[in-house]
Amino acid sequence: MSGHSKWATTKHKKAVIDGRRAKLFAKLIKNIEVAARLGGADMDGNPTLYDAVQKGRKSSLPNDNIDRAIKRGAGLDGGGVEYLTIMYEGYGPNGVAMLIECLTDNKNRAAADVRLAVSRNGGTMADPGSVSYQFSRKGVIVVEKNAETTEDKIFEAVLEFGVDDIQDRDEQFIITTEPSAMVQVRTALQNSGIDYESADVEFISSMPVQVDLETAKKVIALIDALEDSDEVQNVYSNFDISPEVAAALDAE
Numbered sequence: 001m002s003g004h005s006k007w008a009t010t011k012h013k014k015a016v017i018d019g020r021r022a023k024l025f026a027k028l029i030k031n032i033e034v035a036a037r038l039g040g041a042d043m044d045g046n047p048t049l050y051d052a053v054q055k056g057r058k059s060s061l062p063n064d065n066i067d068r069a070i071k072r073g074a075g076l077d078g079g080g081v082e083y084l085t086i087m088y089e090g091y092g093p094n095g096v097a098m099l100i101e102c103l104t105d106n107k108n109r110a111a112a113d114v115r116l117a118v119s120r121n122g123g124t125m126a127d128p129g130s131v132s133y134q135f136s137r138k139g140v141i142v143v144e145k146n147a148e149t150t151e152d153k154i155f156e157a158v159l160e161f162g163v164d165d166i167q168d169r170d171e172q173f174i175i176t177t178e179p180s181a182m183v184q185v186r187t188a189l190q191n192s193g194i195d196y197e198s199a200d201v202e203f204i205s206s207m208p209v210q211v212d213l214e215t216a217k218k219v220i221a222l223i224d225a226l227e228d229s230d231e232v233q234n235v236y237s238n239f240d241i242s243p244e245v246a247a248a249l250d251a252e
Contacts, residue, residue, distance in 0.1 A: 139182025
């Protein structure tokens with residue numbers, strides 16, 4: 001599998017993410033609250049919450065924030081907000097397909113934010129089903145590459161769990177699985193002493209398209225604008241870039 005732009009632009013977007021730490025924390029907290037609301041506060045019995053908390057910790061989310069989010073989500077402090085998950089479909093510059101996932105307590109505000117960001121950055125909204133047909137849910141586990149973590153070691157650890165693919169992506173290995181196998185795979189990695197950066201269920205396109213430098217910059221600008229909204233939780237796209245285009249992005 002290939003074509004998930006998030007992997008190809010990790011280094012390019014790191015500075016942007018660092019500059020938006022407050023917004024990133026807010027989104028991580030939402031994830032934790034929702035996971036606790038759906039599956040309870042016990043991380044041992046709620047793998048979705050475990051992964052949400054791990055992601056928060058990897059992003060330096062303070063433990064106090066994590067604890068409060070779990071309590072709010074599980075209703076242990078009488079607070080909490082009921083969030084809705086809404087998926088919008090659209091096209092970016094040059095017809096790049098996009099799925100825009102919102103986690104919000106106000107559907108009208110989320111719709112307005114998405115439409116404004118898309119229209120201002122060279123995109124168009126799409127009818128339901130016109131884009132989503134090419135995306136499927138996959139477990140995505142990101143492992144940082146280092147001297148002790150090799151592709152062979154990862155393969156040996158997860159061989160029996162039906163992994164779809166292991167990709168070598170510059171500074172990371174990207175493992176894709178069926179959603180139902182993701183928890184088993186990341187547990188197998190941990191049991192083998194392999195740390196992971198994140199484990200999420202994401203939407204991956206079966207129709208990736210290579211784009212040139214100018215299109216890549218425009219699509220990334222649109223994704224940045226969408227992710228700047230408190231209502232938008234994740235953006236998935238079918239655009240992919242070559243190592244040459246990635247190098248040109250990093251150089252700018």
